[in-house]
Every structure is written in C-alpha cells, then in structure tokens.
Amino acid sequence: MTDSRQSLRRKLREARRALTPRQQRDASRALERLLGGSMLFLRSRHIAFYLANDGEIDPQRLLQKARRQGKHCYLPVVAGWPRRRMQFQRLTADTRWHTNRFGIREPVANPRQQVALWRLQLLLMPLVGFDAQGNRLGMGGGFYDRALAWRRLRRNWPGPQLVGLAHHCQQVDRLPIADWDIPADLIASDRQLLFKGR
Numbered sequence: 001m002t003d004s005r006q007s008l009r010r011k012l013r014e015a016r017r018a019l020t021p022r023q024q025r026d027a028s029r030a031l032e033r034l035l036g037g038s039m040l041f042l043r044s045r046h047i048a049f050y051l052a053n054d055g056e057i058d059p060q061r062l063l064q065k066a067r068r069q070g071k072h073c074y075l076p077v078v079a080g081w082p083r084r085r086m087q088f089q090r091l092t093a094d095t096r097w098h099t100n101r102f103g104i105r106e107p108v109a110n111p112r113q114q115v116a117l118w119r120l121q122l123l124l125m126p127l128v129g130f131d132a133q134g135n136r137l138g139m140g141g142g143f144y145d146r147a148l149a150w151r152r153l154r155r156n157w158p159g160p161q162l163v164g165l166a167h168h169c170q171q172v173d174r175l176p177i178a179d180w181d182i183p184a185d186l187i188a189s190d191r192q193l194l195f196k197g198r
C-alpha cells in the first residue's frame with residue numbers, strides 16, 4: 001500500500017465515475033437485492049441514506065423500497081452552521097430541496113425533522129474506497145468520522161449499524177488508517193455483503 005490517501009481517493013473516484021449508466025443501473029439493482037433482502041435491512045425502521053453523486057453506487061432503489069415498507073428514511077444535511085457538522089433529517093411529504101455547497105441535492109434544513117444519530121438503526125455511508133477489514137475512505141471531509149466520533153468511546157453503543165456502500169471496483173487490499181477513522185460494521189457492494197472480522 002504505497003498510495004497516499006489523496007492519490008488513492010483520486011484514482012478510486014475516477015474509477016467509479018467511469019462506470020457506464022448501464023453498469024450503474026445493474027449495480028444499484030444488485031445492491032437492492034443483496035442488502036434489501038438482508039435481515040439487517042428488513043428489521044431496521046430508521047435508516048439514513050444518501051443521494052448518489054460523483055459515480056457513487058446508488059441506493060435510490062433501496063430508499064424507495066424502504067418507503068414502501070413504511071420505514072422512516074433520513075438524508076444527511078451539511079448546510080448551515082456549524083459548517084463541519086452533518087445532521088440527519090427525516091424525509092416527509094413536504095420536504096423541500098436545495099443544492100448544497102458540494103453540489104449535492106439535500107433537504108432544506110429543518111431542525112424539527114432532524115434526529116440524533118443514535119436513533120437510527122442503519123446508517124448507509126457512501127464510500128470512495130474500502131478494504132476487507134471494513135476500513136473506509138470517504139470524500140475527505142471527515143463528516144461521517146466526526147458524526148460517529150463518540151462511538152470510539154463506547155464498545156456497545158446504542159447507535160446504528162454502520163454500512164458502507166461502494167462499487168466492487170472500489171475495494172483495495174489495505175487502506176491506510178488514520179486515528180480518527182471509524183470503520184464500517186458491514187460493507188455492501190454490488191457483489192457481496194462483507195461483514196467485519198469475517
């Protein structure tokens with residue numbers, strides 16, 4: 001593993017952006033089958049998603065499935081203050097939308113629909129890269145790491161199962177790990193569900 005985090009990020013982002021619309025659609029369907037059919041997904045009632053951007057594997061079909069099943073669905077909101085914080089906001093019939101400073105669609109912030117992270121049962125996180133140990137590489141903003149920082153203090157925290165989503169082509173042998181990194185409990189790709197420590 002000689003690549004630095006930055007060059008690895010660039011390389012893996014290029015790889016996912018190079019996927020064709022057809023490959024993206026197939027991956028999204030495979031993900032829906034694999035994760036959407038798992039007990040973890042079926043028994044979770046409060047789930048945070050994301051809206052795919054920059055070639056990310058698209059959890060839109062899972063989101064629709066969850067809504068049909070009457071689950072409560074949430075999206076990350078980075079707008080507003082403090083700038084490095086990320087909130088999770090529930091989607092409702094009257095959610096209004098805007099484009100955030102990273103060019104990603106997100107709900108207009110409404111604190112009344114935002115919940116503490118520990119209320120979620122499943123947190124789906126967009127990954128730039130991952131390894132078989134569950135280590136994750138994100139966009140580099142540290143938004144998820146910061147939101148999850150308190151999990152490091154607690155072995156048995158009451159918070160959500162952390163599920164990183166990525167295309168199969170985003171797997172690497174070993175990611176360089178930083179002190180603050182919070183690994184995923186499970187990585188779900190279009191090929192497999194990879195449980196940590198198995």
Ligand SMILES: Nc1nc2c(c(=O)[nH]1)N(C=O)[C@@H](CNc1ccc(C(=O)N[C@@H](CCC(=O)O)C(=O)O)cc1)CN2
Binds near residue numbers: 050138139144
């Ligand atoms: N779909 C999706 N939603 C998400 C994330 C994500 O990774 N994917 N986030 C995960 O954290 C949060 C937003 N964080 C982000 C952090 C950096 C960049 C980014 O594109 N950085 C640019 C340059 C920064 C800029 O434009 O100012 C880059 O690195 O090229 C995007 C999102 C919340 N929502």
Ligand SMILES: Nc1ncnc2c1ncn2[C@@H]1O[C@H](COP(=O)(O)OP(=O)(O)OP(=O)(O)O)[C@@H](O)[C@H]1O
Binds near residue numbers: 136139144149
């Ligand atoms: N718990 C934390 N407290 C303060 N800063 C943090 C914390 N976690 C990460 N950071 C900061 O966030 C920045 C980005 O971290 P990193 O490169 O690991 O992002 P990432 O893993 O790609 O992002 P993400 O966690 O959003 O997926 C780092 O510069 C780090 O200093």
